[in-house]
Amino acid sequence: MTTTEKASPRDRLLDAAGELFYTEGVSIGVEALCRAAGVSKRSMYQLFDSKEAVLAASLERRVPWYESQFSLPDPQAATPRERIMNVFEVLEKASVEPGYHGCPYLAVLVELKDPEHPAREVAHMVKRRLEALFRAEAEQGGAHDPALLARQLVLVFDGASARAGSGVERLDDGLATKTAAALLDAAGVG
Amino acid sequence: MTTTEKASPRDRLLDAAGELFYTEGVSIGVEALCRAAGVSKRSMYQLFDSKEAVLAASLERRVPWYESQFSLPDPQAATPRERIMNVFEVLEKASVEPGYHGCPYLAVLVELKDPEHPAREVAHMVKRRLEALFRAEAEQGGAHDPALLARQLVLVFDGASARAGSGVERLDDGLATKTAAALLDAAGVG
DNA sequence: CCGGTGGTATACCGATCGGTTTCCCAATCT
DNA sequence: AGATTGGGAAACCGATCGGTATACCACCGG
Numbered sequence: 001m002t003t004t005e006k007a008s009p010r011d012r013l014l015d016a017a018g019e020l021f022y023t024e025g026v027s028i029g030v031e032a033l034c035r036a037a038g039v040s041k042r043s044m045y046q047l048f049d050s051k052e053a054v055l056a057a058s059l060e061r062r063v064p065w066y067e068s069q070f071s072l073p074d075p076q077a078a079t080p081r082e083r084i085m086n087v088f089e090v091l092e093k094a095s096v097e098p099g100y101h102g103c104p105y106l107a108v109l110v111e112l113k114d115p116e117h118p119a120r121e122v123a124h125m126v127k128r129r130l131e132a133l134f135r136a137e138a139e140q141g142g143a144h145d146p147a148l149l150a151r152q153l154v155l156v157f158d159g160a161s162a163r164a165g166s167g168v169e170r171l172d173d174g175l176a177t178k179t180a181a182a183l184l185d186a187a188g189v190g
Numbered sequence: 191m192t193t194t195e196k197a198s199p200r201d202r203l204l205d206a207a208g209e210l211f212y213t214e215g216v217s218i219g220v221e222a223l224c225r226a227a228g229v230s231k232r233s234m235y236q237l238f239d240s241k242e243a244v245l246a247a248s249l250e251r252r253v254p255w256y257e258s259q260f261s262l263p264d265p266q267a268a269t270p271r272e273r274i275m276n277v278f279e280v281l282e283k284a285s286v287e288p289g290y291h292g293c294p295y296l297a298v299l300v301e302l303k304d305p306e307h308p309a310r311e312v313a314h315m316v317k318r319r320l321e322a323l324f325r326a327e328a329e330q331g332g333a334h335d336p337a338l339l340a341r342q343l344v345l346v347f348d349g350a351s352a353r354a355g356s357g358v359e360r361l362d363d364g365l366a367t368k369t370a371a372a373l374l375d376a377a378g379v380g
Numbered sequence: 381c382c383g384g385t386g387g388t389a390t391a392c393c394g395a396t397c398g399g400t401t402t403c404c405c406a407a408t409c410t
Numbered sequence: 411a412g413a414t415t416g417g418g419a420a421a422c423c424g425a426t427c428g429g430t431a432t433a434c435c436a437c438c439g440g
Contacts, residue, residue, distance in 0.1 A: 009417075025303050027217045030398055040418045041399075051398065101303065109356035110300045113215050113291065127358050151359065152369045159349025166299035168317050169341065179342045179373065186372040199387075220428055230388045231429075241428065 010047050012037045017058035022104050026055065026111050026119075056118040059108065063126060066105075069094075070133070080141030081189050084134060084153065088180045091157065092171040095164040102165015106158050130154055141189035149187040156180055200237050202227045207248035212294050216245065216301050216309075246308040249298065253316060256295075259284075260323070270331030271379050274324060274343065278370045281347065282361040285354035292355015296348050320344055331379035339377040346370055 007015070016037035020028045030051050034041050048054045070087045072078050078086070094100055101107070105123040112120050134153045138146035160176040163169035197205070206227035210218045220241050224231050238244045260277045262268050268276070284290055291297070295313040302310050324343045328336035350366040353359035 023303065025301065029396065043417055045399065102300065106352060107300055109358060110292065110297055110352055111215065113213065115357065124358055148368065151365055155349040155353065155359070155365065155369060156345055157349070158352055159345040159347070162296060162300055162348055162352050163345065167305065168299060168314055169345070175341055175345065178338065179345060182373055182376040183369065186376060219426065233387060235429065
């Protein structure tokens with residue numbers, strides 16, 4: 001039974017929220033959100049406390065998929081450097097796809113000025129985890145200063161995603177990978 | 191006479207717009223904007239066509255100051271590398287000041303999804319000019335690939351400003367300058 | 381003294397904001 | 411069959427959105 005079942009109101013809501021917040025920005029209204037999800041406002045407000053909570057939940061639900069994007073099919077068969085470079089290769093590939101508007105977690109951090117917004121916490125966590133991933137690989141790769149290298153790589157990642165997402169830069173000539181490679185070289189990661 | 195005169199409605203409007211859009215985001219209302227500026231809505235709408243135009247004009251007016259920030263007191267006395275590094279040193283110093291929320295031009299590019307928004311054009315131009323500045327110095331400094339180096343430096347600049355501005359990263363240990371220096375080294379700029 | 385002119389204040393417009401509430405239908409359980 | 415429940419449709423709340431229009435005031439050159 002459960003296999004053929006239609007998506008639950010909760011799932012439809014989170015799907016629509018993920019898409020609308022990403023393409024239209026965080027100022028999308030509750031009315032439009034519910035209309036797109038095919039869910040009544042009544043149902044939305046008994047599933048979530050507020051519009052903020054919907055945004056936070058929609059960001060959180062996509063975290064596993066977002067992070068799985070960056071891992072190689074067979075991580076064991078690759079070097080730390082290759083695993084790091086893969087992140088930037090994936091970013092460059094994603095950035096040229098139609099409808100790409102940059103990393104949604106960075107966008108939320110920039111758009112939401114309110115430091116108490118629950119969605120900020122989710123976005124912040126995703127960024128901390130990406131840095132941790134870089135740091136672990138940097139250590140394993142023998143970087144001179146793994147913590148510094150990790151922060152540098154996130155800098156490049158976010159800069160590339162913000163600029164490509166807002167349409168002022170193109171990554172399809174390998175800008176991000178070349179920059180990451182230069183930093184890996186400088187840090188002594190072979 | 192003109193020295194002691196009170197600021198014109200236009201200037202008060204642009205000042206308030208610059209501050210409010212920066213601290214509260216682009217979704218600040220016309221009502222609040224006019225209240226902060228001490229200007230009636232009527233005056234605003236006969237000085238500007240729309241709220242969009244006010245935002246664009248306020249961004250545009252700050253361009254000369256914004257760019258002058260990055261130039262050394264005596265540019266002649268410095269090398270191309272020093273002039274480039276100075277940009278990142280200024281960024282790092284600005285980023286630790288209270289009320290810093292990142293580069294306003296990058297924030298506008300991220301927040302405004304509408305590609306037709308007049309403020310986007312202003313922000314885009316500022317970014318193009320920063321890249322051009324980097325490229326000119328890169329050429330003069332003998333970089334192997336000046337155009338590539340310039341794009342890499344803007345990547346780092348925007349990544350640093352976005353992350354520092356949203357409070358997830360601190361630049362006060364020289365993260366941005368160290369990253370820029372590594373890219374300059376790799377490009378052969380002495 | 382009088383006619384502009386540039387400005388503020390304010391009411392108003394229809395639409396939308398986030399959020400609550402009421403009503404009612406259809407599926408489900410016993 | 412009858413009772414319970416989930417959820418959609420829609421009215422409603424006060425507030426605010428971007429934008430317009432009316433009314434009044436203070437200064438200006440004649």
